[in-house]
Amino acid sequence: MQAALRQHLGGARWALRVSEAALRPRCVGPASPPAPRCWSCGGPVPGAAGLPHFCPSCRALQPPGPRPDLFRLMDCDRSFSLDVQRLQRRFRSLQRALHPDRFGQRPPKEQHYSEQHSSLVNKAYQTLLNPLSRGLYLLELNGVEPAQETDCDADSEFLTEIMEINEKLAESKNEDSLEETETLIKVKREELTKEVTAAFERDDLQEAKKLLAKMKYFANLEDKLKNKKMPS
Incomplete structure (x- = not known):
């Protein structure tokens, strides 16, 4: 009889541990951000964040990302030493693809995104082309206060x-x-x-x-x- 009682108590303790484990909050990692969706068709839009890209389904130009890395945008190494010819080639390529004149027959929202991209490309080109502004931007990227x-x-x-x-x-x-x-x-x-x-x-x-x-x-x-x- 004592053996049966011990077996019954052991089973009760096991059931209690199981119920406690079920109530205990589980450690869950941070949720991954939702995949970007096309503003026009709603389809998924893969691609490098912050870089100009088009929806693979409907070919709509997507909006520019917040605070893009200008070196990455212009396909240049993040360095004070710069290949000016490479910078100029990238500038001309982006301007051909993103210039507002190419989007005159597109929806107003896409025309606006084209203007934003074109303005950003101009800013990136002028910033990286000039040694002073390029150096000041590098300091900013490295968390150093602007030079006065x-x-x-x-x-x-x-x-x-x-x-x-x-x-x-x-x-x-x-x-x-x-x-x-x-x-x-x-x-x-x-x-x-x-x-x-x-x-x-x-x-x-x-x-x-x-x-x-x-x-x-x-x-x-x-x-x-x-x-x-x-x-x-």
Whole structure:
């Protein structure tokens, strides 16, 4: 009789453990985001996030993704050293495929997406083509605060050089003297570009930030030079 009682109690304890396990919350991993669907036909839209793509079913142009990586958009390595010809080829290819003129007979929503894509491609091209804006964008991607001109205030020798070029530019009265100043600014910009390239290659982002701050000074000088050369 005692053996039967022990067997009955054991069965009851097993049933209790099973019921507790059923009530215990299960660990469930994070739900995967739903697959994107075409705005036009509702079909699945595979493809790289943020890149321009068309619905494989109805060929409708899909909207641009939020905050796309401009390097990825333009099919370039995320690097300060850039293949300009490759960038230009990608720009022309995307503009041919996405230009609003190609979507004049499409629904208004698709026309709007075309305008958004075209504007984004223009922005990406201009950002990556210019060494200063390309470097500032790289800092942003790496979580570094934007370079400000005040970042190089401690370099008195550099600031003196900038002051002298400013004075030279202000005193330029003819085309020859303006061209001389323009050549000087160009040489200094090229030297800085090489230094920024080296800083990014060794992953010294703070040094790159200081050098980009210096490049901002020369960008301002170039703007002044252009205004000086414009006919009054």
